[in-house]
Amino acid sequence: MIRQGFFEKNLRYLFPLPAVIFVVVLMVFPVGYTFFLSFTDWSLTSGRPLSVVGMKSYLQVLSEPRFLEALGRTFYFTFGSVIVEMVLGTVLALALNRTFKGKGVVKTLLLLPLVATPVAIGIVWNLFYDPTIGILNYVLSVLKLPQSGWVSDAKTVMPSLIIVDIWQWTPMITIIVLAGLAGLSSEPYESAMVDGANGRQVLFLITLPMLMPTILTAVILRAIDALKTYDIIYSMTGGGPGYASENLNVLAFKYSFEYFRMGQSAVMLVFLFLIVLLFSLAVMRLRRAFEQ
Amino acid sequence: MKKNPVHSILFLLTLALIIIPILFPFVWMLMSSFKTQVDIISWPPKFIFTPVMQNYERVFIEQDFLHYMKNSLIVSVVSVFFSLVLGLPAAYSIARYKQKKLSIFILIARLMPGISFLMPWYIVFSRLRLMDSYIALILSHMLIALPLVVWVMSPYFDSVPRELEEAAMVDGLTQQSAFVKILLPLSGPGIVTATTLSFIFSWNNFMFSQVLSQQKTRTLPIAVYNFLSYVEVDWGAVMAAAVTIMAPAIILTMFFQKYVVKGLTMGAVKG
Numbered sequence: 001m002i003r004q005g006f007f008e009k010n011l012r013y014l015f016p017l018p019a020v021i022f023v024v025v026l027m028v029f030p031v032g033y034t035f036f037l038s039f040t041d042w043s044l045t046s047g048r049p050l051s052v053v054g055m056k057s058y059l060q061v062l063s064e065p066r067f068l069e070a071l072g073r074t075f076y077f078t079f080g081s082v083i084v085e086m087v088l089g090t091v092l093a094l095a096l097n098r099t100f101k102g103k104g105v106v107k108t109l110l111l112l113p114l115v116a117t118p119v120a121i122g123i124v125w126n127l128f129y130d131p132t133i134g135i136l137n138y139v140l141s142v143l144k145l146p147q148s149g150w151v152s153d154a155k156t157v158m159p160s161l162i163i164v165d166i167w168q169w170t171p172m173i174t175i176i177v178l179a180g181l182a183g184l185s186s187e188p189y190e191s192a193m194v195d196g197a198n199g200r201q202v203l204f205l206i207t208l209p210m211l212m213p214t215i216l217t218a219v220i221l222r223a224i225d226a227l228k229t230y231d232i233i234y235s236m237t238g239g240g241p242g243y244a245s246e247n248l249n250v251l252a253f254k255y256s257f258e259y260f261r262m263g264q265s266a267v268m269l270v271f272l273f274l275i276v277l278l279f280s281l282a283v284m285r286l287r288r289a290f291e292q
Numbered sequence: 293m294k295k296n297p298v299h300s301i302l303f304l305l306t307l308a309l310i311i312i313p314i315l316f317p318f319v320w321m322l323m324s325s326f327k328t329q330v331d332i333i334s335w336p337p338k339f340i341f342t343p344v345m346q347n348y349e350r351v352f353i354e355q356d357f358l359h360y361m362k363n364s365l366i367v368s369v370v371s372v373f374f375s376l377v378l379g380l381p382a383a384y385s386i387a388r389y390k391q392k393k394l395s396i397f398i399l400i401a402r403l404m405p406g407i408s409f410l411m412p413w414y415i416v417f418s419r420l421r422l423m424d425s426y427i428a429l430i431l432s433h434m435l436i437a438l439p440l441v442v443w444v445m446s447p448y449f450d451s452v453p454r455e456l457e458e459a460a461m462v463d464g465l466t467q468q469s470a471f472v473k474i475l476l477p478l479s480g481p482g483i484v485t486a487t488t489l490s491f492i493f494s495w496n497n498f499m500f501s502q503v504l505s506q507q508k509t510r511t512l513p514i515a516v517y518n519f520l521s522y523v524e525v526d527w528g529a530v531m532a533a534a535v536t537i538m539a540p541a542i543i544l545t546m547f548f549q550k551y552v553v554k555g556l557t558m559g560a561v562k563g
Contacts, residue, residue, distance in 0.1 A: 008467050012389040015468075019382035019398060019438060026435050027401050030412035037411075095306050106307065108549045109314055114556065115541045116318075117496040119513040120534035123520055124321045127527060133333045135320070171314065172556060179557040228405040231498040235517055249407055256411045257503055269408040280403040284396065 031273065037266035044260035053263075061267040066243055070251040071271070076158060077247055078226040081165040086219045088166070089173025090211070094203070096174070097181045107178075110171040118168070118231035125164045126151065126236055151237050154244035161245055164232055169225075173218055180214035181207075213290040220283045227276055248272045321538075325531040332527045347532035351519075355529075357536055360515040366426060367501070367511055368494040371433035372487055378434075379441030379486070384471055386442065387449035395446055402439035406499055409435065414503055424506040432500040437490035444489065444555050448482030449475065485551040492541045492552075512537045 007014060041057055042050040061067050096106065113121070128136050129150035137147040150160045188206045197205070230249040233239065239246035239254065246254075248268060255265035324332055326343035351357045386395045413432060414423075422428040452475060460470040476483075501511040510518075516533045545552050 005466070011467055012385050012391070015381035015385035016391070016394055019378040019442070020394070022378055022434065022438065023398055023401055026413075026431060027404070027409055030409040030416075031404070033412040033415075034408050092310055095310070098303075100303070104549065106311065107553065108546055109311055111545050111549065111552055111556075112318060112542060113314060115492050115496075115545045115552065117498075117513055117516075117534075117537045117541065119496075119498050119517050120321075120537050121317070123516065123530055123534050124317045127324065127332075127531070128317070128320070133335065133337075133527075135337045138336055167313065167317070175553055176557045179553070224403055228407075230407070231496075231513075235498070235520075249405060252407055252411075253499070256407070257414070262411065262415075265411060269405070269411065272405050273408045276403060276405055280400065283403075 034266045034269050034273075037262055038270045040263045040266075042262045044262060057263040057267045061264050061271075064264075066246070067251065067268060069243065070246045070248050073158065073245070074227055074247040074249075074272075074275075077162060077165070077229060078223055080158075080162045081169070082219055082223045082226055084162075084166050085170045085173050085222060086215065089170045089218075090177050090208075090215060092170065092174040093177035093181060094207075096178060107175070110175055112171075113168045114172050114175075116168075119235045121164065121168060122232050122235035125167075129160060151245075152241060154241050157237060157241065157245045161233055161236065164236070165226065165229065168232070169222060172222065173215075176218040177211060177215060180211050184210050213286070216286055217283060217290075220279060220286065224276055224279045224283070227279065228272070248275075318538075321531050321534055324528060325535045327528050327531075329526060329528055332531075344528075347526075347528040348536075350526070350529040351532045351536060355515070355519065355533075357512070357515060357533065360510055360512045361536070363426075363505070363509050364495060364511040364513075367429045367433055367509070368491050370426070371430045371494055372437050372490045374430070375434050375437035375441050375490055376483070376487065379438050380445060380476070380483075381471070383442045383445035384449050384475070386446040388454075395442065398442045399439050401435055402443060406435075410500060410503055417504060423504065424508050426509055428504045429501060429509055429511070432504055433494040433497060436493050436497060436500075440490040440493065440555075441486045444486040444558060445479070445482055447558065448479060448485075452478060481551065481554075484548060485555040488544055488548045488551055489555040492544065495541055 037050075038057060039052055039054060040050050041053045096103070128134050129152075131137055131147065131149055131152055134150070136150065140147050148156055151157050184207070188210070189202065192202050192206055228249050229247060230253065233245055233247060233250050234253070237245045239250045243251075249272060252265050252268040252272060255261050255268060259265075323339075323341075325347050326345070327338070327341055328344055328346070331338050331341045382394070382398065385391060410432075413428070417423050417425075417428045456474055456478070457467070457470040460474045461467060465473065496513065497511075498513040498517070501509075501514050502517075505511060505514060516530070516537050519533050520530055
């Protein structure tokens with residue numbers, strides 16, 4: 001006979017309860033508080049008590065060119081890096097999708113950029129990008145190409161940061177697509193062989209369509225993280241030169257913890273939050289669509 | 293299929309084209325950490341040089357990186373531990389009772405931008421005089437680790453046959469002790485995946501610690517970052533610091549390669 005006390009009967013509520021309380025206290029309340037602050041003009045440095053001002057902070061933020069530029073840059077950075085990562089990551093996975101000696105070692109190497117501390121990665125790339133002692137300008141000079149200011153030049157800072165993101169995250173797409181390839185059923189390939197399909201037809205008509213759910217989910221998850229990029233940008237440029245590499249996360253960080261303009265910072269956080277939420281809903285929709 | 297030598301050579305070339313760009317930054321960082329400042333700023337860049345230990349001496353003796361390393365360890369280990377304590381039962385319940393909404397609710401914490409919680413935390417933790425305390429840091433890092441534990445463990449528990457627990461319950465165990473005594477010991481691989489991933493993400497975290505910690509509880513990423521800004525870019529020492537901070541995560545990954553791959557591919561690949 002299975003014993004059924006109070007605890008057992010309510011296990012489905014009691015087991016998750018501590019985790020739920022934790023998430024409510026540390027995530028739901030803070031997000032709610034941020035929403036509330038976005039309707040105030042609170043600033044820690046002004047010394048004035050917090051007062052509710054309705055949409056005033058929203059209007060201030062929306063008429064601030066620095067915010068609009070950061071908003072655009074957030075999308076530029078996200079799409080610039082994620083599209084390249086998607087294509088390159090898939091190509092690498094297709095190239096590696098065979099059995100060969102040392103495949104395990106190669107897979108471990110692919111993991112290294114993903115698990116390496118972003119701040120430290122940023123520092124190493126800053127050494128590469130250094131205009132006077134950096135190895136990249138040295139390579140350009142050997143190739144007789146004009147040298148670049150990389151992250152120290154407002155014109156090249158964003159592409160330079162995107163390159164770092166691509167270096168760090170392409171392997172993740174590769175690893176996910178490799179796992180997806182390993183799980184494909186062999187039947188469609190057998191019938192394609194019977195029908196005499198060539199390699200390119202097999203790739204575009206069978207492999208890629210079957211991989212699409214995996215690739216799309218990986219890409220949107222990646223895009224969500226790219227929208228929130230902070231560590232690499234802050235540690236490499238601090239949002240500079242000038243404001244040339246500020247995205248929403250970096251700008252909101254500065255408003256919160258350097259200027260202490262909490263009201264306006266909260267408005268920016270609400271925008272970032274809503275953008276990320278939209279992308280997250282898209283992932284869940286997609287997964288549900290593929291599950292059916 | 294027979295082996296075509298031209299194909300093998302092409303494949304080796306492809307491999308080299310993939311591996312060299314991935315590896316080069318790590319190699320260069322490691323090399324630079326053993327170079328003198330003169331060797332680092334020399335033009336053209338030097339590939340052959342006499343290695344020196346002075347950069348590591350600076351990092352560990354002058355800068356007391358052991359202190360920051362200890363902080364990082366405390367924060368990561370304790371936050372991962374408590375995330376397992378909270379996350380494992382939640383993941384079990386999600387798997388057994390198909391609590392989809394609950395799982396989405398907890399996973400949202402993985403997707404939302406950390407900074408939208410960080411600003412309110414800063415205000416509250418300041419009021420509670422918890423700035424620069426381990427408690428504040430550990431709580432914040434738990435919000436990174438807990439969703440990962442649930443993310444990895446609920447599909448894992450789902451894959452363990454229910455009959456095992458039911459048999460134990462017929463033998464007189466309560467459901468909660470069947471979970472602890474039967475299911476958890478069978479879940480080693482899943483727990484290793486969850487622990488490794490959440491440890492690495494907590495270890496690497498920069499933004500939360502940047503705001504919530506000061507001298508006493510400062511973690512390694514902040515120490516490395518500060519080092520960069522107030523040393524008159526002593527590249528060798530900065531590289532030694534970078535090696536120091538990356539080493540644990542990389543060693544863990546090498547040991548637990550399969551588990552890390554599992555954890556990272558989970559969710560995107562149905563299985």
